[in-house]
Amino acid sequence: MRLDLERIHRAREQIDPVFLDTPQYPCDPLGEALGCRVVLKVETLNPVRSFKGRGTETALARLQEAGPLGEVVCASAGNLGQALALGGRRRRLRVTVVASSAANPLKLARMRSLGAEVVLVEGGIEEALAAARHHADSTGASLVQDSLDLATCEGAATIGVELAGLPADLAPDTVLVSLGAGAMASGVGFALQQLRPTVEVVTVQPEQAPAMTLALRAGRVVEVGAPDTIADGVAGRYVIPEVLADLQEVVADALLVSEAGIVEAMRLLHTHAGLVVEPAAALGVAAVLEQPDRFRGRTVATILCGSNVAPADFARWVTDAG
Structure with missing residues (x-):
């Protein structure tokens, strides 16, 4: 466990x-x-109208404890991305959310309204996660992965x-x-x-x-x-x-x-x-x-x-x- x-x-x-x-x-x-x-x-x-802020707040706090933090990225169907965007805005961090092009339009709009840069990819959440990992590897952004990241x-x-x-x-x-x-x-x-x-x-x-x-x-x-x-x-x-x-x-x-x-x-x-x-x-x-x-x-x-x-x-x- x-x-x-x-x-x-x-x-x-x-x-x-x-x-x-x-x-x-x-x-x-x-x-x-x-x-x-x-x-x-x-x-x-x-x-953000969901429980996800509990996990993103914990993840961001632990990342900041580990060292300087400039950008965070995640893959999201919408709720995690909104919560990460809100927490990032409060901490003055850049937030990138990778989502499926078929994601809920309401959730996409709310992520953008909270200040996240939303990148759309073809496919489902798994394809979005692969793109988020690539973004983290290529830019040095910190990846917050729902469920695998213990803080969430x-x-x-x-x-x-x-x-x-x-x-x-x-x-x-x-x-x-x-x-x-x-x-x-x-x-x-x-x-x-x-x-x-x-x-x-x-x-x-x-x-x-x-x-x-x-x-x-x-x-x-x-x-x-x-x-x-x-x-x-x-x-x-x-x-x-x-x-x-x-x-x-x-x-x-x-x-x-x-x-x-x-x-x-x-x-x-x-x-x-x-x-x-x-x-x-x-x-x-x-x-x-x-x-x-x-x-x-x-x-x-x-x-x-x-x-x-x-x-x-x-x-x-x-x-x-x-």
């Missing part, structure tokens, strides 16, 4: 407070609709520290974590394993972007086809072996959900909690929808990890789901 609890606690001192101590509360109307007690952990009420995992782990601090009457039996490359799932899973070891950590991924889930089930990296999901924030194709090893130590189960389930979960969160979330943030609710017997009568916490969704897309999906 690469993560360390002492470093995670130190990360809380390095992260901009705007990303910390986010709302976590029971949503009774949603729980009644789902047949279990639901605790929402809302990571969308910050300048330990920054995200501060979510788990906060969940572990819930009062006894709200303590979850299960925490559902959206799964992409694995920074949030490995970080939250590790923190809860250390601080609330009785809590079951369950990851959730789209059926149409199942790479890490299939690897967890097989116990090894497996080949999968290209992702085809509306949940662009978790739509990776390849698995980082080091992150897979971390996840194997802290995850109790790994679930897959349908596209229809994701959209219905977004609708329910809007109807019963008044929240607009992006598809990747609705995976936990989708899991309860599609496997109600597994969670019936339990206290289930789910992390709403982002709300960067184009209004037109959200309206179309929610209207169709209704």
Whole structure:
């Protein structure tokens, strides 16, 4: 296991407070609709509308501790890039984000508005990562790679520290974590394993972007086809072996959900909690929808990890789901 609890606690001192101590509360109307007690952990009420600032703040702080820092680069579908751009602007650093030309236009626009230079490449996140590595090698910029960079995992782990601090009457039996490359799932899973070891950590991924889930089930990296999901924030194709090893130590189960389930979960969160979330943030609710017997009568916490969704897309999906 690469993560360390002492470093995670130190990360809380390095992260901009705007990303910390986010709302976590029971949503009774949603729980009644789902047949279990639901605790929402809302990571969308910050300048980049996602949890990613926890990891980028930690990464930038550690890079600055190591020596002078001029430019940072990352590959991103949008949320990591926004968070890195915000942190870089605050520290007066140059930030380059490499993204797929097919990336969410809203997220691309927000990265640029935060001061990042956005470079588009053909292909998916893997091709963007290859280009970001080349940029780092050729310019001397520091590469921040989501999930492989331990700081992104330990920054995200501060979510788990906060969940572990819930009062006894709200303590979850299960925490559902959206799964992409694995920074949030490995970080939250590790923190809860250390601080609330009785809590079951369950990851959730789209059926149409199942790479890490299939690897967890097989116990090894497996080949999968290209992702085809509306949940662009978790739509990776390849698995980082080091992150897979971390996840194997802290995850109790790994679930897959349908596209229809994701959209219905977004609708329910809007109807019963008044929240607009992006598809990747609705995976936990989708899991309860599609496997109600597994969670019936339990206290289930789910992390709403982002709300960067184009209004037109959200309206179309929610209207169709209704």
